[in-house]
Structures are given as structure tokens and as C-alpha cells.
Amino acid sequence: MSASFLRAARQPSPARLPASVRPSSTLNMIALGLLALSAQTQAQETPNKLxxxxxxxxxxxxxxxxxxxxxxxxxxxxIERQGFxxxxxxxGRQSCVELVRNGNPGTNTSLFLRGANTQHTLLLVDGVRMDTQSGSGGAAWEAIPLAQIERVEIVRGAASSVYGSDAVAGVIQVFTRKGKRTPTVEIGAGVGSLGLVKGDLSVSGAAGALDYALSLAQEVADGFNIRKVTNDPAYSPDVDGWRTHSVNARLGYQLDAGQRxxxxxxxxxxxxDYDASAKPxxxxxxxxxHDTHASRALWSAQWNAxxxxxxxxxDSRxxxxxxxxxxxxxxxxxxVRQYTLGGTVKLPVGQLNAVLxxxxxxxxxxxxLPTTGGQVKxxxxxxAASYLYSNxxxxxxxxxxxxxDSxxxxxxxxxxxxxxxxxxxLRAWASAGTAFRAPTLYQSFSEYGPKPGVAALNPERGRNTELxxxxxxxxxxxxxxxxxxRIRELISWDSSFAANCVSTYGGCYGNLAKVRLQGVSLQGETMVAGLRVQGSVDFQNPRDLTTDKLLGRRAKKHASLRLEKTLNQWSGGLQIQAHGSRFDDNANTKPLGGYSLVNLDLxxxxNSQVxxxxxxxxxxxxxxxxxxGYAQAPRTFFIGVRFTPTL
Structure with a gap:
């Protein structure tokens, strides 16, 4: 099947990590630690997330x-604890999430949620759908900077009955920074290894019924060599850097107490920078x-209680x-443009939501195809309707x-x-749902899609159950x-469809593959002697049912453990990520070794401002x-300051 693969990276060297933090021992350590969390019950020291x-x-x-x-x-x-x-x-530090990247943070990146393809997770930015219609589709994850983000919500599991196409494995929604009624200025700046320099500025406030927020951010880095070749005198290494800048603006007007x-x-x-060949x-x-743009105009009204x-x-571009x-x-x-009208009504028993x-x-x-004139729509x-009940x-x-669909x-x-x-x-819950993803416009109307007179591609369909x-x-x-x-009718590139397409390259898109994504996820957190402990362990089996092979670039085991301590004005954390071995291809012929990473923040x-x-x-x-074939970032250092002056 065509799994929306990225190009690849060098075989890791297990000898570079001490045995105590190698993937297998680290995974076992995190699993045992999580199972022990249920025995720890401390006095509440921070607000309960529930x-x-x-x-x-x-x-x-x-x-x-x-x-x-x-x-x-x-x-x-x-978000602010993230340095690199x-x-x-x-x-990538959260449960059920794996990322695959072609080198530095600016290169093509895929996100696998519960082992699903990157295009099977819907990305929303302030409610705006982000999706590319070229190739196999999916969000441009590498193009979303952190500086503008206020909050992120991750929902795992099929959600097409709420959001429509794309939400086969789940939904990730990013909420950008919002203004406060009190005039506020915040400045952040920092420098790090790999020539990293970054800064951000946000201004917010209100004047009567009008409120505003403006954020600017920029990041520049010299980078590192993402394609390493050894034993080749003709090879000339280079350094691959990245540069980003972003702007976020929000303007609100309160018409009255209930309308905004x-x-x-x-x-x-x-x-x-990237390398188009293995030997630059x-x-x-x-x-x-890569330019991304998301905008939204919203009218919300609370007509009564x-x-x-x-x-x-x-609108996203x-x-x-x-x-x-x-x-x-x-x-x-x-x-991608979206028009939405939704409403919520509280009933004598429960709540009803409706969306057009x-x-x-x-x-x-x-x-x-030439007949399209280079563009298609x-x-x-x-x-949609939902009924919610709770007692x-x-x-x-x-x-x-x-x-x-047209x-x-x-x-x-x-x-x-x-x-x-x-x-x-204690609470037990269960759910069952169906989902789908529409073919991309490229899959449907390029020279590698069905030619005129051939049946159109069907949507990919998923059926998910969980406890x-x-x-x-x-x-x-x-x-x-x-x-x-279970996801069926996955759109794959295969030679068996060659007669259905215009191109004679040797294959084209068609509905072929079936996959099954099974797994168990364990997450927990507690306080132990004033130390906050958070962790997750995932055991998964993402498998192609046609070939009975594991889906490429997905590990059967991965885990994360974070230890965090606050003492007076100091706050520090240690995070361990562990990923088991994988294969680089769906045929399972190119192994990728497991790895563990240790990250520290302080x-x-x-004072109240710095x-x-x-x-x-x-x-x-x-x-x-x-x-x-693609190296990942080496050890990196970052030092920064955040300044919120009193106005």
C-alpha cells in the first residue's frame, strides 16, 4: 500500500546510548513505572486536569x-517548556503519536496517530481545517510554529461523524494565542546550538467592547547535515538550515452580553534547506x-441559558x-474553504448539537490532467447531529x-x-464509530488517477471500536x-491499476489495501515526594491485512516518561522517549533500529516579569x-528569556 512515506535516514548506532537508556530497557522501565502509579495517592498540589x-x-x-x-x-x-x-x-512526546521527518524541523514531516497514515489525522487551527490536496494529502505538520500556540487538544479515535472527511484516526486542534482584557505585552527571545536564534512578541488588550491580540515570531538556524554518507571521497557534506516567521492576529467585538x-x-x-539526492x-x-494561511470569521450568540x-x-491556504x-x-x-452553521440546545434531559x-x-x-487547465475543484x-447525555x-x-461529495x-x-x-x-467507557477520507484532488485528477471513462476513486473507510x-x-x-x-479501500499506488490511468509510468492510484490498527495505550501521572511523574506506554500492531506486514516506519512499542519538580522560583524536568525497532518499508525488508532520547529543561x-x-x-x-537515509538533530542546547513588563 502507499503509506504517504517520507524519504529516509541513517541506521542508528545503539552504542551511543548507555545500556540503562537503550530502547528495550527504557520501555520496560516506563511500563513498570506507570503500573505503579495506581499505588501513589498524594495530597493535591496542582489543579486536577479533569x-x-x-x-x-x-x-x-x-x-x-x-x-x-x-x-x-x-x-x-x-508549549513554553519546548526548546527545540x-x-x-x-x-511526538504524547501518547499514541510517532513522527517521521526528513532531517531538520523544516523538512517534510509525517505524524502517525495510533499507527495510522499521516493523512488520517485531521488538523484544525482555531477551527479551520488544514489539509493539502496534492499527493496523498494530509496536514503540513512541519509548517506549524509553536510560538503562536496557546493550547492543543488531541482526540484519538474515529471522529468523522463530527468532522467529516480525514478524521479516521483522530483530530488535533491548535488554538492560537488570545488577548486579555488587561493590556499585556510579552517578549520571548533565545539562542541555541546549530546557530539557532528565535524571538517572539505578543500584544493584547481591550478598549470597551473591542479586544485584540497580535503575535509575531521568527526563528533562524544554520542547521546540520541531514544526509550522511561514509567511505565516499566524492561526497561533499553540506549544512541544511531553516528560517521561519509567523503572524497571528485576533480581533473581537462584544455586540452585547451574549453575542460576539x-x-x-x-x-x-x-x-x-534539504537535499534532493543522497549525495548533494x-x-x-x-x-x-512552505507558506500556510488560516483565517476565520465567527459570530457566536448565546440567545438564552x-x-x-x-x-x-x-479559509486555509x-x-x-x-x-x-x-x-x-x-x-x-x-x-480549503468551509462554511459552518451550528447550534446547541440544552434539553430537559441531555443536550442536542446540530451542524450544517x-x-x-x-x-x-x-x-x-491537461484537460483541467492545471487546477481542479x-x-x-x-x-450532522449529536445527542449528549450526562448525570x-x-x-x-x-x-x-x-x-x-460532488x-x-x-x-x-x-x-x-x-x-x-x-x-x-473509576470510570469505564466504550465507543464504536465509522470514518472516511475523501481522495485528494491530485489522486483523482492527475495523470496517475482514473482516466476519463473509468470509475472514480472511492473514499477510504474506517471502522473503530475502543474500550x-x-x-x-x-x-x-x-x-x-x-x-x-480497520481501514479498507485505502488508496494505493500499484501497477495493477496501470490500465486505468493516463500515465504509462507503471502504475497509478486505486482502492486496494486494507489495514488493521490495534493497540493498547496506558497513561498516568501522580505526585511522588513532591515530584510530578507523567508517562505513557503504547503497544500497537499497525498491519497491512493484504500482506500481513507491519506498516512501515511504525514501532510496535513506544513510551514516554516525564519527571518534573518545582522548588521556589526553580522548575525543572527530565523527559525520556523510547521507540522500538521498525521497518522503513511496507515490505519489511529495511529495518530501522530503535532509539531513546533524553531531554532536560530548567x-x-x-521576578513577576522575567x-x-x-x-x-x-x-x-x-x-x-x-x-x-536522513539524520535527525544531534544534541542541542537552548537558553531563553521571557519578559512580561507591567503596563
Whole structure:
């Protein structure tokens, strides 16, 4: 099957890590530590996360204790602890998430949630859908900077009955920084190894009914050599750097106590060096240019205590170009526009949500069929409804949705879920749902898609079931989730479809593969002698049912453990990530070794206005790979300061 692969990286050297932190021993250590969390019950020292509100799972505000899915919420404090990298580096430390990268943080990146392909996870930025319609599709994860983000919500499991296409494995929603009523200025700056220099500035406040927020950020790095070749005198190593800048603006107006207008605009630009061949030629510089833009206009109205509505228009644009010595070698542009009208009504028993939605996709790409004129469009119209019920011991949800696509017709999806608090602090829950992903416009209308007169590609379809058990007491939590997700009619590149396409290259796209994503996820946190302990262990079996092979670049075991301590003005943390061995290909003929990483962070609060930060990532300088032929970042250092002056 075609798994939206990236190109690859060097075989890691296990000898570079001490035996005590090699992948196998580290995975076992983290698993044993998590199983012991249930024995630890301390006095509550920080707010319990179950008091937080989550909106992504149901498109409405819901307390975490009532969400019937495996979810994670990352706050601004989690984001500011990150020293190296971008959004995917933060996500890669979370349960059920693996990332694959072609070298430095600016190169092509895939995110595998529960072992699913990168295009099977929906990315939203302030409710705006981010998706490219070139190739196999999916979000441009490498193009989302951290500096503008206020909060991240991760929802694992099929969610097409709430969001439509793409949410086969889950949804990740990014919320950009918002303004405060009190005028506020925040400045961040730092320097690090690999020639890293970065800074950000945010200004927010309000004047009467008007509120505003503006954030600017920039990052520049010399980088490192991402393609290493040994024993070849003709090889000429180079250094591959990256440069990013981003802008986020938010303007709100409170019409009255219950009605609000809001405009949000986010733009980021990425210029990253890469190597187009395994042996870069002297004097040749290859670059990726990646521009992303997300904007949304929103009108929200609280008509009374029981009735709320929202109307919005969202627009996302992605422009991706590759250059060699400043000459363009490839260019593609995607636009996704979405019109949404939704409402929430509280009933005497439960709550009803309803959504009307229209999605419009546009692709400009030189690889499209000549009859298209280099650009194609399509649209989907959808209607969805959800019923949410909750009392002291029972939670239940029903989600139904119908999408009508201009290319392949209609498709229905649904999810049913229920939870039971059968003992104080203990809750069991279960869910079953269906999902789909529409073919990309490139898959449907390029020379490698079905030629005129041949049946159109079908959407990829998923069927997911999962069981969960959650325990919480005081400041301790433990969660266990077992899932089984079958995806059929995956769109694959295969020679058997050659007669259906215009190109004679040797193959084209068609619905062929079937995969099964099974796994068990264990997450927990507690306080031990004033030390906060957080961790996760994932055991998964992402497998191609046609060949009975493991899906490439996905480990059967991976885990994360974080230890954190606050003492007066000091706060420090140690994080260990461990990933088991994998294969670089779906045929399982090119092995990739496992690896473990150790990351350290330390901050010092000088006063109410100034905070200093230091990070060491990949502290043992592990030489590893997530894709064969591409090196990953060595040990990196970062020192920064955050300044919030009193106005």
C-alpha cells in the first residue's frame, strides 16, 4: 500500500546510548513505572486536569470527566517548556503519536496517530481545517510554529461523524494565542546550538467592547547535515538550515452580553534547506518554501441559558514550492474553504448539537490532467447531529453525519459511546464509530488517477471500536485504552491499476489495501515526594491485512516518561522517549533500529516579569533515524528569556 512515506535516514548506532537508556530497557522501565502509579495517592498540589474543558471531541464545551474518548490537553506552560523544534516535536512526546521527518524541523514531516497514515489525522487551527490536496494529502505538520500556540487538544479515535472527511484516526486542534482584557505585552527571545536564534512578541488588550491580540515570531538556524554518507571521497557534506516567521492576529467585538464577533488570521512562512539526492552536489542548494494561511470569521450568540449558535467562514491556504539554486522545480497550491452553521440546545434531559457545513477544495498543480487547465475543484455538503447525555454516573453520546461529495456521492458516518462511573474515581467507557477520507484532488485528477471513462476513486473507510478505563484520585490519574481500527479501500499506488490511468509510468492510484490498527495505550501521572511523574506506554500492531506486514516506519512499542519538580522560583524536568525497532518499508525488508532520547529543561523565575529558560534536547547525542537515509538533530542546547513588563 502507499503509506504517504517520507524519504529516509541513517541506521542508528545503539552504542551511543548507555545500556540503562537503550530502547528495550527504557520501555520496560516506563511500563513498570506507570503500573505503579495506581499505588501513589498524594495530597493535591496542582489543579486536577479533569476540571478542564475540552471542545474538540464534540464541537461543544465539555468537561474532561465527561469526554468519551482518549484525549490530551496541552497548555501554554507545556508549549513554553519546548526548546527545540516545532509543533510535531511537542506532539511526538504524547501518547499514541510517532513522527517521521526528513532531517531538520523544516523538512517534510509525517505524524502517525495510533499507527495510522499521516493523512488520517485531521488538523484544525482555531477551527479551520488544514489539509493539502496534492499527493496523498494530509496536514503540513512541519509548517506549524509553536510560538503562536496557546493550547492543543488531541482526540484519538474515529471522529468523522463530527468532522467529516480525514478524521479516521483522530483530530488535533491548535488554538492560537488570545488577548486579555488587561493590556499585556510579552517578549520571548533565545539562542541555541546549530546557530539557532528565535524571538517572539505578543500584544493584547481591550478598549470597551473591542479586544485584540497580535503575535509575531521568527526563528533562524544554520542547521546540520541531514544526509550522511561514509567511505565516499566524492561526497561533499553540506549544512541544511531553516528560517521561519509567523503572524497571528485576533480581533473581537462584544455586540452585547451574549453575542460576539471575531476575526482570526494566522500566517506562517517556512524556508528550509534539504537535499534532493543522497549525495548533494557541490554548489547546489535545495530548498523547500512552505507558506500556510488560516483565517476565520465567527459570530457566536448565546440567545438564552439553553440555546447557543455559531456561524463561521474558515479559509486555509497552503503553497509548497521546491527550488534548486533558486530555480523552481515543483509548485503546488491548495485552498480549503468551509462554511459552518451550528447550534446547541440544552434539553430537559441531555443536550442536542446540530451542524450544517459546506467544504470547498481547490488544487493548482502542474501534474493535473491537461484537460483541467492545471487546477481542479470539488465540494462537500454535510449535515450532522449529536445527542449528549450526562448525570452523576452515566455519560452517553450519539453522533450522526451525512456528507455529500460532488465527486463520489454520499457517505454516512456515526459514533455511539457510553461511560459508567461504577466506583468513586473509576470510570469505564466504550465507543464504536465509522470514518472516511475523501481522495485528494491530485489522486483523482492527475495523470496517475482514473482516466476519463473509468470509475472514480472511492473514499477510504474506517471502522473503530475502543474500550477505556480511567481512575483518578486527588492529583493522581491513570488511563487504559484498548482500540481496534480497520481501514479498507485505502488508496494505493500499484501497477495493477496501470490500465486505468493516463500515465504509462507503471502504475497509478486505486482502492486496494486494507489495514488493521490495534493497540493498547496506558497513561498516568501522580505526585511522588513532591515530584510530578507523567508517562505513557503504547503497544500497537499497525498491519497491512493484504500482506500481513507491519506498516512501515511504525514501532510496535513506544513510551514516554516525564519527571518534573518545582522548588521556589526553580522548575525543572527530565523527559525520556523510547521507540522500538521498525521497518522503513511496507515490505519489511529495511529495518530501522530503535532509539531513546533524553531531554532536560530548567526555568528560573527572576521576578513577576522575567523568567529564564534552558533546554538540552537529545542529551546523550543519540545518532538515530526516523526515515532511512536522513539524520535527525544531534544534541542541542537552548537558553531563553521571557519578559512580561507591567503596563
Amino acid at each position: 476540571g478542564q474543558v475540552q471542545v474538540t471531541a464534540t464541537r461543544s464545551k465539555l468537561d474532561l470527566s465527561q469526554v468519551l474518548a482518549d484525549v490530551t490537553v496541552l497548555t501554554r506552560a507545556d 523544534g516545532n509543533l510535531v516535536d511537542l506532539l 464577533l471575531e476575526l482570526v488570521n494566522t500566517y506562517s512562512s517556512l524556508d528550509s 552536489k557541490v554548489g547546489v542548494r535545495d530548498r523547500n518554501l 439553553d440555546w447557543q449558535t455559531e456561524a463561521s467562514i474558515g 497552503e503553497r509548497y514550492e521546491t527550488l534548486s539554486n533558486n530555480a523552481s522545480t515543483y509548485l503546488t497550491e491548495t485552498q 457545513e459546506r467544504r470547498e477544495d481547490k488544487l493548482i498543480n502542474s501534474g493535473l 470539488r465540494h462537500q455538503n454535510a449535515v 452523576s454516573s452515566i455519560d452517553a453520546q450519539l453522533h450522526l453525519r451525512h456528507d455529500q 465527486a463520489f456521492g454520499g457517505i454516512n458516518t456515526g459514533t455511539v459511546a457510553a461511560g459508567w462511573r461504577f466506583l468513586p474515581g 477505556g478505563l480511567n481512575w483518578s484520585q486527588g492529583d493522581s490519574e491513570l488511563g487504559l485504552t484498548v482500540y481496534n481500527n 526555568s528560573y523565575r527572576v 523568567r529564564l529558560q534552558a533546554n538540552i534536547d537529545n542529551a546523550f547525542n543519540k545518532d538515530y533515524e526516523t526515515a532511512k
